[in-house]
Amino acid sequence: MSLFSGKNREYLLGPLSKNNPVLVQILGICSTLAVTVKLENALVMGLSVTAVTAFSNVILSLLRNTIPNRIRIIVQLVVVAALVIIVDQLLKAYAYEVSKQLSVYVGLIITNCIIMGRIEAFALANKPWPSLLDGIGNGLGYTVILAIMGFIRELFGSGTLFGAQIVPQGWFVANGGAYMNNGLMIMPAASLILVGLIIWIHRSKNRDLIEK
Amino acid sequence: MDRQGNTYTILYSIVLVVVVAALLAIVSLSLQPLQNENKQNEKRQNILSAIHITSTPETSAKDFEQYIKEQYIVNSRGEQKEGDAFSIDIAGEYGKPADQRQLPVFVAEVDGAKKYILPIYGTGLWGAIWGYIALDEDKNTVYGAFFDHAGETPGLGAEIATKHFTDPFQGKQIFDNAQLVGLLVVKGGANGVHEVDGISGGTITSKAVETMIMSYLSYYEPFLKEK
Numbered sequence: 001m002s003l004f005s006g007k008n009r010e011y012l013l014g015p016l017s018k019n020n021p022v023l024v025q026i027l028g029i030c031s032t033l034a035v036t037v038k039l040e041n042a043l044v045m046g047l048s049v050t051a052v053t054a055f056s057n058v059i060l061s062l063l064r065n066t067i068p069n070r071i072r073i074i075v076q077l078v079v080v081a082a083l084v085i086i087v088d089q090l091l092k093a094y095a096y097e098v099s100k101q102l103s104v105y106v107g108l109i110i111t112n113c114i115i116m117g118r119i120e121a122f123a124l125a126n127k128p129w130p131s132l133l134d135g136i137g138n139g140l141g142y143t144v145i146l147a148i149m150g151f152i153r154e155l156f157g158s159g160t161l162f163g164a165q166i167v168p169q170g171w172f173v174a175n176g177g178a179y180m181n182n183g184l185m186i187m188p189a190a191s192l193i194l195v196g197l198i199i200w201i202h203r204s205k206n207r208d209l210i211e212k
Numbered sequence: 213m214d215r216q217g218n219t220y221t222i223l224y225s226i227v228l229v230v231v232v233a234a235l236l237a238i239v240s241l242s243l244q245p246l247q248n249e250n251k252q253n254e255k256r257q258n259i260l261s262a263i264h265i266t267s268t269p270e271t272s273a274k275d276f277e278q279y280i281k282e283q284y285i286v287n288s289r290g291e292q293k294e295g296d297a298f299s300i301d302i303a304g305e306y307g308k309p310a311d312q313r314q315l316p317v318f319v320a321e322v323d324g325a326k327k328y329i330l331p332i333y334g335t336g337l338w339g340a341i342w343g344y345i346a347l348d349e350d351k352n353t354v355y356g357a358f359f360d361h362a363g364e365t366p367g368l369g370a371e372i373a374t375k376h377f378t379d380p381f382q383g384k385q386i387f388d389n390a391q392l393v394g395l396l397v398v399k400g401g402a403n404g405v406h407e408v409d410g411i412s413g414g415t416i417t418s419k420a421v422e423t424m425i426m427s428y429l430s431y432y433e434p435f436l437k438e439k
Contacts, residue, residue, distance in 0.1 A: 037366060068221040075228060082232045086239050093243040096250040096269075103363070186367045 003129065011133040015141035022145040022195070023202045024209060027113040032146060033191040035105050040162050042150030043143065044098045048091070048106060050139025052083045053115050057123040057135030059083075064124045076119050077110070084110045114138055149194050157185030255298070262329050262344035262358040263320050280329075282319040287311075290434025302333045302342060310431055317435070320346070327355050330432055334424030337416040339363045341372065341424060347386070351436045354395070357381040359421060369417030380408045386425075392433050394426035 004012075021027045028049070035045045059079050060067075067075050088106045091099035099106065109115070118138050123131040154160055159167035159181050171179035184190045203209050214220060256272040260279060267275040283297035288311045297316035305313045318329040326349040333342040339362035346355040357378045364370040371377055384395055385405040396402075397410045397418040410418030429436065 066215070066224070068216055068224055070216065071221055071225060074225070078228055078232055082236055085236055089239055089243050089247070092250065093246040096247075096254070183367055 008130055008133055011130050012137040015134075015137040016144060017141075017202075018206060018209070020141045020145065020202070021114045021117070021138050022142055023199050025114075025117070027117055028142055029195065031105055031108065031112060032142075032149065032195060033188045035102055036146055036149040036153050036191055037157065037186050038101070038163070039147065039150035039154045041098060041101050042146040044091070044095065045102060045105065046139070046143025046146045048087045049109055049112060049114065049142055050136060051087060052080065052109055052112075053118055053139040054132055054135035055083050056080050056115055057118055057131040058128050060119050061123040061126060061128045061131035067124075072124070076116060080115055080119075081110050114142055145195075145198065148198065149191055152194060153185045153190060156182045157190070252298075258358055258360065259318055259329055259331075259344050262346040262356045263322055263327050264356050265322075279320045279322065280318050281321045284317055284319075285314045286317055286432070286435045287315065288313065288431050288434065290438055292435075302331045303340065306333045313431060315431055315435070317432075322355075325349060330428065332424050332428035334420060334427065336361055336364050336372075336420045337369050338365070341417070341420060343421075343424075345381075345425065345429075347436075351439070352385050352387045354381050354384045354386065361417070364417050365414065368411065368414040371411045371414060372417055372421055377411060384408060386429055386436075390437070392426075392429060392436070394429055395422065397422040 015021055018024070022029065022032055031045065031049075036042045056076075056079055060076060063075070063079075084107065087109070088099070091102070091106060118134060122134045126134070151161065155166060159165060159172075167179060167181075169175055171177035173180055250269070253269040253272045256276040257267045257269070260267045260272070260275055263279065265275060265279060284292050285295040285297050285300065286292050295314070297318060300314055300316045302316075305315075316331055320327040320329055328347045328349075328351060329344050330347070331342070331344050333340070335341065341359060341361045341364065343357060343359035345357045347353065348355050359372045359378060361370060361373060364372065380402070381395065383405075384407075386392060386394055388406065393406050396407045398407050399410055399415065400412075402409045
């Protein structure tokens with residue numbers, strides 16, 4: 001079996017759309033709401049979660065035949081918690097500004113249901129290589145949604161992208177124009193509405209996902 | 213060995229925990245110097261922004277040395293003592309009784325004029341708020357201010373960290389005929405030399421800034437009154 005056979009490709013690419021953890025499995029919603037005010041934060045958060053899902057999937061897949069069943073969940077938590085702390089420490093050392101803005105949400109990656117969900121549902125029953133692909137795929141599926149929301153919220157909420165001004169200054173009411181930033185976009189409620197809209201659009205394009 | 217037995221389970225957890233603990237200790241120790249430097253750079257940048265100097269993490273150490281000519285510690289009776297004012301942890305001092313706190317003073321020189329920069333600290337709506345306030349040589353007129361917060365509401369209370377809020381502090385006065393009055397953060401239409409405009413929708417945070425400034429200036433009062 002080659003490394004990127006049809007099945008393996010499905011593990012990696014499936015979560016990007018048809019099997020998206022946020023849109024279809026409705027996992028990881030909490031952090032989706034909290035860290036998408038700015039595009040940069042959303043991307044760093046998405047990549048951090050991807051790193052954690054990928055490594056935790058591989059590590060637990062390697063350990064899967066040695067783990068005593070009774071303390072299975074505890075072992076998973078220890079591995080995930082250790083990875084999250086490492087990511088947090090790396091961000092504090094190399095991306096201090098971003099880590100300040102993400103604040104507690106980096107530590108809360110451990111509670112992200114995608115990670116435990118993928119370990120339980122996939123890594124404990126599969127070999128390391130497919131587990132790695134599955135981890136990366138789900139992490140990226142999560143990142144894509146965060147990026148879409150970060151893009152919309154930053155553009156309409158602050159008029160910027162990656163911190164650079166996109167909406168011309170002259171358009172704003174303060175400078176004699178007729179434009180105002182949408183204050184709702186920077187509140188968490190906006191992300192709930194946005195997720196709902198994205199799910200709606202996604203399901204109307206993928207009719208087989210619609211529940212009977 | 214029985215994979216589901218008690219002995220195996222206990223040994224497994226011990227080995228796992230020891231390995232993970234060792235790994236985390238290594239990561240933490242090796243990244244600590246970088247993390248501390250980030251924190252110190254940020255503190256330098258914050259102090260400098262109270263005197264309208266915009267610095268980057270890379271240049272903050274150099275800029276700090278260039279502008280901050282002197283630093284010392286005073287106590288609540290206004291007595292000065294030598295010491296490294298920069299390394300004092302304001303949040304830690306905030307937990308002590310007011311008469312035992314060590315109060316740092318940074319003396320800056322901007323275009324030949326002396327400025328006193330005083331750290332302030334207090335509680336906002338959701339968590340801690342803090343900042344630096346720079347005074348002219350008369351220890352009365354405000355030269356600049358900087359505020360930051362742990363988790364005020366984005367778009368409302370969090371606006372205290374923006375220039376929009378801090379710029380009007382310049383030129384205000386904290387004394388009214390030798391009586392310390394602090395700075396009043398008012399709801400719309402600030403006038404007079406003791407008032408600045410608050411943030412609409414961020415009233416609790418705005419008022420918290422007012423309380424924080426007043427309480428911290430009162431600790432510094434003996435120092436501020438000595439000319």
